[in-house]
Amino acid sequence: MMRRLLLALLVALAPSIAAAQFALIAPTQPTLDNGDRIATTAWVNNFVNAGLPLASGKIWIGSVGNIATAQTPSGDLTVSNAGVFTWATVNANVGSFGSATQCATITVNAKGLITAASAATCTPAVGSITGLGTGVATALGVNVGSAGAFITFNGALGTPSSGTLTNATGLPIIAGTTGTLSVARGGTNCGAASGTCLDNITGFASTGLINRTGAGTYSFAAPGAVAAPLQRGSLGGLTLSTAGASATFGIAIGTANDSTNVDVLVLGSAYTKTTSAWAVGTGNGSLDTSTIANSTWYHVFLIKRPDTGVVDVLISLSATAPTLPTNYTLFRRIGSMKTNGSAQWTKFIQRGDSFMWDTPVSDVNTTNPGTSAVTRTLTVPTGISVQAQLFVAGAGLSGDQGPGSIYISDLALADIAPTAATASSVTAITPNTAALTGQLGAQVVAWTNTSAQVRSRLQLSTANVSFQINTNGWIDRRGRDD
Known part of the structure; x- marks a missing residue:
């Protein structure tokens, strides 16, 4: 019955209780008191600002039981009571290492720390160098003067087993040179000077004397057939002829020095030529350029191609500078002729x-x-x-x-x-x-x-x-x- 009366009373007083203000005031406790009491704001602030008690050089570390525990830092890192962290010394050799000629050597532990450093002259193995051409690494590993080694300036040539020498200049033939140079290499294949050395050279087996026939070309002839030294302006034979009213003219056999008196031009057989454009050989044209003209003087030239020795005949309007065919460089004017009104040759007779x-x-x-x-x-x-x-x-x-x-x-x-x-x-x-x-x-x-x-x-x-x-x-x- 009492419970019902108390409940009715609480219900009747509920609005008044809700509108009322209650202040719960806890007692102020000393700072270091750990009693189970409700703390005021002032007490908590005072506790925090005053600092937790912690020995010098220690830091709070969460322990296994999730309890903050004071510990002293150790290992590779220490800390002072001023909050300065310091790495432990693992390498007392400090400074700069390595240069253009020295390589740096370092030791790193499992923690990534350099525990040792030094420098030494770089001496890489030749075989470890990349980017070299074929055979270079092998040659670099051979002593100068030995087979397969590089040749250095003023260094020893050694005795190479094989090789091809190209674009070499200033090669002295001096005492100490041994061996023979083969004919294929431009030598005589003889160890000592003798008449048989010449017999080893292709062509020298021919009987007779050497006769220069052009730049870099030679022939052999019996002593009586060898031409005498060039006589300035020499010319013999090569008589010109024409029947007249004809486009054809003839040239007799003969010889003549070229215009510079350095070579002999020999026409070994009688030739005929026409007024057509020049082409090598008898019976072909002789005109150097353009087409033949009426009533015009033309000059006749003996021409030569030194590289082959071929001699031919050419006519030109120029008395001194004919237009020569390709590879023909030597010439000599041997006469002059005139065309008639029909571009044919006017008849004449030549004697000397x-x-x-x-x-x-x-x-x-x-x-x-x-x-x-x-x-x-x-x-x-x-x-x-x-x-x-x-x-x-x-x-x-x-x-x-x-x-x-x-x-x-x-x-x-x-x-x-x-x-x-x-x-x-x-x-x-x-x-x-x-x-x-x-x-x-x-x-x-x-x-x-x-x-x-x-x-x-x-x-x-x-x-x-x-x-x-x-x-x-x-x-x-x-x-x-x-």
Whole structure:
């Protein structure tokens, strides 16, 4: 019955209890009192700020029972009561180790600590070096002077078992050199100088004397067949010929020094050539460039290819610098020819250095030419100076006494007024009789310039004086005097 009354009372008082404020106040206890009491905020703050008691050099460590326990740090790390940690010394050798020539040696324990360090000269095994070429490592391991070793500057060559020497210069043949050099290596395969050494060389088994046929080429010939030392300007044979009105011309056998007098060009058999583009061999073309032209002078050359010794024939507009075929480097001009109006050869006859037209050419035929010097162009080669072979004539018509003295001269000489006593190539004076006509002519030779020109001058000239120059041919020294 009492319980029901007490419960009813609590229910009736519940709102008042909820609205009421209660303050639970615990007693203040000493700092080090560990009694089971409720602590105030002030007490807890005082306890924490005052610090837990801990001996110097120790730290709190959770023990096995999850209880904070004071322990002294040990092992590789220590700590001071100021909170400074210090590593234990495991290597007393301190400093820098290793350089360009020394290698560093270190010892590391299981904890990753370096326990020892030092430096020593690097001496790697040759076989351990990578990146070397084939055979280099092996050669590096051999003493200089031994077979298979490298050759050092001023070092010993040793006795290599084999090898090929290339691009070597300055190789001395001195005392101490032993052995023989095989023919295949450019030697004679002889241990001592003797006549049999030459027999070991290919080709020297031939009987006769050595004859140089070109740069780096030689042949053997009987002593009587060996050419004498080069005589400057030498030329023999090689006579030119043509039937005229034809594109073909012939060249007789013969020999000639080249234009620089360093080699002999030999045409061993008669040749024929045409006006077509050059091709090696008889019967083929001879023109160096372009196409053959009408009424034009061409110069004939003997040409040679030194590497093979082949000799051929070429024609060119140039008297001194023909366009040579590939590998032909030597040449000699052996004559000159002129085409007609149809680009065919004009007939001439050659005897030695003399070239004569089959039909003389009238180059001058005039009346009352005057007494001053006149430059006359003749039908002889251009590009070179030749001796023109002329027939010069003068006449006085209707009783005129004629031209008097006629002087044909080289343009390189002084211009002289002709008289019978001073300068005259031909003197033509006829009787002063109206009923008579007098004419006189003579053979004249005069040097031309490279334009085929000479000078003419008459002593007298009137309307009744005539003057003629016919060109019979020319004399061409063809380089004999160069």
